[in-house]
Amino acid sequence: MLILFRWLLRLTIGLILMLVAALILAWYFAVRSLPDYNATLRVPGISAPVEIVRSTENVPHVFGQTDEDVFFALGLVHAQDRLFQMTLLRRAAQGRLSEVYGAGALAADDLARRLELYRTAAASVEAQDQATQAALTAYARGVNEWIGQVNARAMGRGAPEFFVLPQDIAYWQPADSLAILKLLAASTSNAVADEVLRARLSLTWPERGTDLLAETAPAAALPRYADLFPGARFAPVEARLDPTPDRDVTQMLRPNGGLGGNVFAAEAGRTAAGGALLASDPQAPLVAPSLYYLARLELTSGGVIGATIPGMPVIFSGRNPQLAWGIAPAPMDDADIAIEEIEPGRVDRYRGPDGWTDFATRRETIRILDEPARTVTLRGSRNGPIVPLLDPGLADATPRGHVPALRWTGLSTSDTTMSALIGMMRAADTGSAATALGRVVAPPMAVALADEDGIRQITVGAAPQRASDHPTGGAMPVPGWLPQGEWSGQLSAVIDNPTPDGIAFATEERSPLGLRRSRLGWLLGDREVHSRDSFVAAQLDIVSPAARSLLPLVGADLWFTGEPAASGTPERQRQDVLNLLAEWDGAMSEHLPEPLIHSAWMAALQDRLIRDELGPLADDIRTLQPGFVDAVFRNRNSAGVWCDIVQSAPVEDCTTIARQALDRAILDLTQRFGADVASWRWGDAHQAYQVHPGLGRMAVLGWIVNLSQPLSGGAFSVSHTGMMAAGAEPFQARTGPGYRGVYDLADPDSSVFILSTGQSGHPLSRHYDDLAELWRRGEYIGMSLDPQLARAAATGVTVLQPVE
Known part of the structure; x- marks a missing residue:
């Protein structure tokens, strides 16, 4: 027994020593991939020395003799800090995520290839102007130089993720940058999602289903969807969205995702300091x-200083000495679904205006980690690529024997959007910036511009031209063989939008109701004179106009009714909740219970209104539709009929439904957060859970690399967050303002x-999350073009010396 004990002790000690050695070795290789910001590197591909000065927050300030040298250095610093992110975005655009993530990413790869993101990007390289081609080439050389440095100096493969998710790192090409821009364009649009949902609503309740989205397309103007396909058979409408969406976003940008953002500006005459102001906060998936x-x-x-996206040599929102700019997605319908009928018995042919015709077909092989490769057949019609996976609900909206094809402005093979953006960076005034932006194709953009002479708010991008007799006006899918459903062309133009009283603002909202847009307009118009601080306050505004408009209406017959109930009873709990809401100003503060109560109540109310009429489809309605709720409770166009529960004998009124929904919400919140209403907090449910797309799903590593913090704001506040609205954490923030910037042209260096998160993508870097808490609290860091300020507090200076 003693001998056995000794051997077990020796084995245990040996295993512990091996584990310690493995951890030390892993730590060593991970630390090896941290870049040295105080270094002199001899590199080919530059014409003169380049200096990269990193500020306290690790913001690189790049100084070079030529633009090509500067773009070379930008490629190098992007690769230093975000190499894994860059390769991930490239793989997402190429349709090669399965090589790293396995079969779970197969659907994303299939879709990326059907959308031809990389093929159209590669074809668009030659369409760029000469300066942009030079910038793309120099940027690619810089990325490749860092990859070469990593290999030559054994720097831990450049990022620790490459040890856990091993992959070959191909050298960067100019087409890679254009492909990421294509992926961004695809992720910005939500036109297809809206079309498909309207079609499913029409199929479920032909008479009134589209009431739910009437604020984005008047229901009276739309035909019944089934009537567009006489004699066709549809599968029963079902819930199609995953009820527990994966928080590990394997692709940081998701086609058909519908990103957003705000941009606003004030001319010099409306500012305290006598210089124009501009603010921008583009939305992005909240990832780390x-x-x-x-x-x-x-x-x-x-x-030029501002926000870039690693993988592209562009500052999307920022300023130069004379000009400031900000970009938000334009509320433009840039995509349509055409439903193609397949010839019976011939899956390779479809119905065209003049009869049956052949699909354009190609086969591609998708390699999958730890599984055999799969060959997919990709088909295209005269209307575009066949994309059954673009939206989960397409299965409901596609009749049997048919397939969906995509018309999208981003399918252009001569897309000059990159040239437009790089041209804007170099512009000296709003006029030359607008001229440069006239080359934008996709995504359509709402752009605010400001210079010393004034402000300008424009819409740019290719706009589809639909016939006046288009069957649905682009609001629902159409039969692909109908000539009147075709586009007559695409119009690329700079559309000037009014700037009344020296104020400009835009959001991505497509709804005429535009609650967030209205709130932003009120904030900007409420003051005669603005300052940088007032713009910051507007950008951080957390008041929900949806709460302010709906609560008095929905609760009109519930406030202060009945005698006070006994403590601990459900009736008393309801009274406490209503008392809190009655005195609430609509601010979605993380520290208050009212935002949580309001959100849960409205979610339960909308579900109760639509569940009996829409059935399983109600599970896929995950965003509150304030215009619909308003119409129902005002009985506009007889919409009050939604309040009656069809399956019950009595006729329910809206007050009854409102009370039942409130009780349901209180019960759910009590189960999650306890019976004390005053102790509930919005921040307990509304968390910004920023997941690392490479390591976040791994048990131990996920605890290290993922970031989670409570967040104020909501789906309708100017400080906007898109919520998951499904699963165990329905109010968790999924998207948000990944960047905020406020530019003051009266004193540019006070911008x-x-x-x-932080600048570095390396989890062991102190700059991995050092900005996250500032961002959550609504704080900012200085944006200065003064070289001396950058050098005064530099955390490192890298010098690139040309190889002679």
């Missing part, structure tokens, strides 16, 4: 690290910006 990366470039046209 952030999609955005802060950088300053010293170009021959002047310094400010912030990221939702």
Whole structure:
């Protein structure tokens, strides 16, 4: 027995020593991939020395003799800090995520290839102007130089993720940057999602189903969807969205995702300091690290500073010495679904205007980690690629014997959007910036511009031209063989939008109701004179106009009714809740219970209104439709009929439904957070859970690399967050302002910006999450083009010396 004990002791000690050695070895290789920011590197591909000065927050300030040298250095610093993120975005655009993530990413790869993101990007390289081609080439050389440095100096493969998710790191190509821009364009649009949902609503309740989305397309103007396909058979409408969506976003950008953002500006005459102001906060998936990366470039046209996306040599929102700009997705319907009928017995042919015709077909092989490769057949019609996986609900909206094809402006093979954006960076005033932006194709953009002479708010991008007799006006899918459903062309133009009283603002909202847009307009119009601080306050505004408009209406017959109930009873709990809501100003503060009560009540109310009429489809209605609820409770166009529960004998009124929904919400919240209503907190449910797309799903590593923090704001506040609205955490923030910037042209170096995480994508770097808490609290860091300020507090200076 003693001998056995000794051997067990020796074995245990040996295993412990092996584990310690393995941890030390893993730590060593992980630390090896941390870049040294104080270094001198001899590199080919530059014409003169380049200096990269990193500020306290690790913002690189790049100084070079030529623009090509500066873009080379930007590629290098992007690769230093975000190499894994860059390769992940490239794989998402190429349709090669399965090589790293396995079969779970197969659907994403299949869709990316059907959308031809990389093929159209590669074809668009030659369409760029000469300066942009030079920038793309120089940027790619910089990325590749860092990859070469990593290999030559054994720097831990460049990022620790590459040890856990091993992969070959191909050298960067100019087409890679264009492909990521294509992926961004695909992720910005939600036109298809809206079309498909309207079609499913029409199929479920032909008479009134589209009431739910009437604020984005008047129901009276739309035909019954089934009537567009006489004699066709549809599968029963079902819930199609995953009830427990994966928080590990394997692709940081998701086609058909519908990203958003705000942008607003005030001309000099409306500001205290006598210079124009501009603010921008583009939405992005809340992942770690952030999609955005802060950088300053010293170009021959002047310094440029703001938000980049690693993988592209563009500052999407920022300023130069004379001009500031911000971008939000434009509320433009840039995509349509055409339903193609397949010839019976011939899956390779479809119905065209003049009879049956052949699909364009190609086969591609998708390699899958730890599984045999799969060959997929990709088909295209005269209307575009066949995309059955673009939206889960397409299965309901596609009749049997038919397939969906996509018309989308982003399918252009001569897309000059990159040239437009790089041209804007070099512009000296709003006029030249608008001229440059006239080359934008996809995504359509609402752009605010400001210079010393004034402000300008424009819409740019290719706009589909639909016939006046289009069957649905682009609001629902159409039969692909109908000539009147075709596009007559695409119009690329700069559309000037009014800037009344020296104020400009835009959001991505497509609804005429535009609650967030209205709130932003009120904030900007409420003051005669603005300052940087008032713009910051507007950007951080957390008041929900949906709460302010709906609560008095929905609770009109519930406030202060009946005698006070006994403590501990459900009736008393309801009274406490209503008393809190009656005195609430609509601020979605993480520290208050009212936002949580309001959100749970409205979610339960909408579900109770639509569940009996829509059946399983109600599970896929995951965002509150304030216009619909307003119409129902005002009985506009007889919408009050939604309040009656069809399956019950009595006729329910809206007050009854409102009370039942409130009781349901209180019961659910009590089960989660306890019976004390006053102790509930919005921040307990509304968390910004920023998941690392490579390591976040791994038990131990996920605890290290994922970021979670409570967040104020909501789906309708100017400080906007898109919620998961499904599963065990329905109010968790899924998207949000990954970048915020406020630019003051009266004192440009007092401009400010912030990221939702940190600059570095390396989990062991102190700059991995050092900005996250500032972002959550609504704080910013300085944005200066002064070289001396950058050098005064530099955390490192990298010098690139040309190889002679």
